Structure formats: C-alpha cells, structure tokens
Amino acid sequence: DSGVTQTPKHLITATGQRVTLRCSPRSGDLSVYWYQQSLDQGLQFLIQYYNGEERAKGNILERFSAQQFPDLHSELNLSSLELGDSALYFCASSVGSGSSTDTQYFGPGTRLTVL
C-alpha cells in the first residue's frame, strides 16, 4: 500500500457523460500527478498540481480538467466522454516541490469504462 488512495475503483458510464475521479495523496505529500493508461499502453502524464496550483501539463484533452483542494486531495474531471477515454487513471503523489526528481508513489487507480 503506497498510502495514495483513489475512488472509485471502477466506473462504468456512457458516451457523452461526465465523471469525477478523486485522489488523496500520502500524508505530507504536496504534489499530485494524474496519468492515463489505456489497455496495454504506457503511462501518459496528464497534469500535475503542487500545493493547490497547476505545476505541469501533459497531453491532457480540453474535455479533461483537474484541481487540487486546500486539503490537498485532487479531482480529475472528464466530460463529453468518448469510447477512447476508457482506461486506467492513476494518481501519484510526491513529497517535494513538484520537481520531476521527486519520487512518485502511485495510487491503485480508477478503471473507467465508457460504453
């Protein structure tokens, strides 16, 4: 157990819908990272927050957005869902200032299925 929690574990929804994925970082970690992993694919970096502020952005679609709240938990919002959005979504956290040299610890992931 890495100490990073994610809810829900599974999510099944229809095309066009909107969902929210939630992540709580390890105690003491200030940075949260979101990744997308499609079937048999690698980890695609979406976005990173540090202490409530956006720090880095990857290949995140405009239909996706995220935020980090004062208690440091983060939410990833996915809207106008398409079949191709079906994937595992991982959250990771790190203790440092958000530099990529910080060790990242991954949560268990949310499996999103869009029908």
Place this chain on the structure above:
Amino acid sequence: GENVEQHPSTLSVQEGDSAVIKCTYSDSASNYFPWYKQELGKRPQLIIDIRSNVGEKKDQRIAVTLNKTAKHFSLHITETQPEDSAVYFCAAPGRGFQKLVFGTGTRLLVSP
C-alpha cells in the same frame, strides 16, 4: 528531451536466469531515473531508482546502472523468479524537469 526509449518490449526468461531491460533518454541534464513494476491491473510500484551522482545502485536481486555519457540506464534482475513476471517501466525527467516521462514498458515473463 521528451523521449524515453525502452527495450525490449517483451522478455521471456527461465526461472533463475538474469533479465536486463534498457532505456535511453534525450536530455543530458536528466538526473533521476526510477524503475516501476506493474502487475496486471495493479498500480505501478517503485522498485528502485538512481540519481545521476552514482553509476550503480543495488537492492538484493535488483540493480540499476547508469551511463551518463551514453545517456542510458538499465535494470538488472538476477536469479529471476515467477513472481518477477510483470511489466516494467523506466522513467526520466521531461522537458524543464517538471514531469516524468515513462518508457513504453517491458513485459517480463519468467517461466518456472
């Protein structure tokens, strides 16, 4: 640079053999190289990492070596066991060192 190349994509070995996975990176200033193990349907787990001030790091049956001149780093697993079967990802800092860029993964299969 944004690219991290990882080879091979699949690797099959017999139990007890050694396994080596290699990654190359673009940015010569990169200074942190973690390796993650991911079992089917589970989260990536950090198994070992190395920073650029050392050339090798070892933890029991796992070791990582770094060649900064050639800009590549490798994961070495000795005395492989069936439970080592998983997908292994390397990573290196991306442009501006604001994120990690992951390799495409190596599926390791250890046969009894």
